[in-house]
Amino acid sequence: MTQTTGTGLSPAAILAEIRKNGVTHVVWLPDSETNGLYVLMKAEPSLRLVPVTNEALAFSAAAGLSFGGRVPLILIQNTGMMDSGNSLRGWAIDLSIPVVLMVGYRGWTRHGVTRDSAAVYTERFLNAFGINYYLIESDADAERISTAFEEAQRTGRPVATLIGDEYHGFNRPEATSK
Amino acid sequence: MIEVAEMLKVFQQHRGDAIVVPGQAGRHWTMISTRPELDVPLIPYPAMGGGASFAFGLALAQPDRKVVVFDSEGALVMYLGILATVAEQQPKNFYHFLLDNECYATTGGQPVPNAKATRYDALARDVGYPSTFAYDRLESFANSVERMLSAPAPAFIALKVRAEIQNAPVADRRRWATRTREQVRDDLQEALKIAGGR
Numbered sequence: 001m002t003q004t005t006g007t008g009l010s011p012a013a014i015l016a017e018i019r020k021n022g023v024t025h026v027v028w029l030p031d032s033e034t035n036g037l038y039v040l041m042k043a044e045p046s047l048r049l050v051p052v053t054n055e056a057l058a059f060s061a062a063a064g065l066s067f068g069g070r071v072p073l074i075l076i077q078n079t080g081m082m083d084s085g086n087s088l089r090g091w092a093i094d095l096s097i098p099v100v101l102m103v104g105y106r107g108w109t110r111h112g113v114t115r116d117s118a119a120v121y122t123e124r125f126l127n128a129f130g131i132n133y134y135l136i137e138s139d140a141d142a143e144r145i146s147t148a149f150e151e152a153q154r155t156g157r158p159v160a161t162l163i164g165d166e167y168h169g170f171n172r173p174e175a176t177s178k
Numbered sequence: 179m180i181e182v183a184e185m186l187k188v189f190q191q192h193r194g195d196a197i198v199v200p201g202q203a204g205r206h207w208t209m210i211s212t213r214p215e216l217d218v219p220l221i222p223y224p225a226m227g228g229g230a231s232f233a234f235g236l237a238l239a240q241p242d243r244k245v246v247v248f249d250s251e252g253a254l255v256m257y258l259g260i261l262a263t264v265a266e267q268q269p270k271n272f273y274h275f276l277l278d279n280e281c282y283a284t285t286g287g288q289p290v291p292n293a294k295a296t297r298y299d300a301l302a303r304d305v306g307y308p309s310t311f312a313y314d315r316l317e318s319f320a321n322s323v324e325r326m327l328s329a330p331a332p333a334f335i336a337l338k339v340r341a342e343i344q345n346a347p348v349a350d351r352r353r354w355a356t357r358t359r360e361q362v363r364d365d366l367q368e369a370l371k372i373a374g375g376r
Contacts, residue, residue, distance in 0.1 A: 025235075025238060025239075027235075048238070050235075050238065050263070050267060051263060051266065052231070052259065052260075052263050053257075053259025053260070053262055053263060054257055054259050056225075056227065056228065056257060057228065057231040057257050057259065057260055057263065059225075059228070060224070060225070060227075060228030060229070060231035060232040060235070061231045061232065061234060061235040061238075061263075062235060063224070063228075063232050063235060064231070064232040064233060064234060064235020064236040064237075064238070064239065065235040065236070065238060065239045066235075066239075067218065067232075067235075067236055067239070067363055067366060067367070068235065068236045068238070068239020068240045068370070068372070069239055069240075069367065069370065069372035069373075070238070070239040072235070086225045087224075087225045087227075087228055089225065090223075090224030090225030090228070091224045091225055091228050091232065094222075094224055094359075095220070095224060095359060095363070096360070
């Protein structure tokens, strides 16, 4: 059984945070949680979507964007994040890139029981790299995204937000109009 | 085969005010370049395979200025998908040079998979780079460099270069970086007048 948090998380709330924090480019690779957000981002004129074929490339592309004075957001799934540890280390942490990662938390359940090792290792992975993170489960949590942006700018380090709403409707088209 | 240093001397004459991400060619480029504030040599190197993607990000961020990257074939095949991303985004200011020495030179010269047979310019052309070139002689390169740097971008220039194999322990190798990575970033952002750059 999956526990719910009440309101759920709407892509519109995420997009509002992205706009509020001046994101110029979303470097991304699709995951099972973000298609609803993709539809909204594609229609947002202030954003340029930059699709990559491997999450490791997201970190180096974001570093180039940041060196060039832009504000990238990295939108990936936890599986791909774990696949790209060396790129995260070299291109984001070592170059002091103040970038926010928005990470689809595949397998997340509030009660902690999951059969998905992608979820089991997500926070352990972030802790191993010393990356702070904030859990986003509902619209009430969305302002933590701004907290992550502020922290990234202040510390010159990547900061993660974990989107833990896979089973609650975040990916449903009707959720975009919440 | 082309000598990398000789090729860079030719390129320097046509570089203009392009941003240059020199990659492994940095050991030569830092002694040849006359615009170091627009060079982005990152030493220690952040992570193999990301140089083209980094330069591509710079090109998206600074669309009114040419961005040149000197990539290497071992790095490119590590994340070959960057070609598709570049082709999809079509940055009109991105010039992707590939220095193909057919081996992993910095680790002792072991061969890159399928080193002698892969035609990287053909890969780039077929994926959608509007301009692609390939040279294995310096004279041919020198005669064409102006044309390739004014060709519709993204452009891909594959160069067969002589391998400069390094086999000494890393600690014994010549240190060629003249600036820290932080200084490189700050110099670039100052030159580009990027406000509030870290």
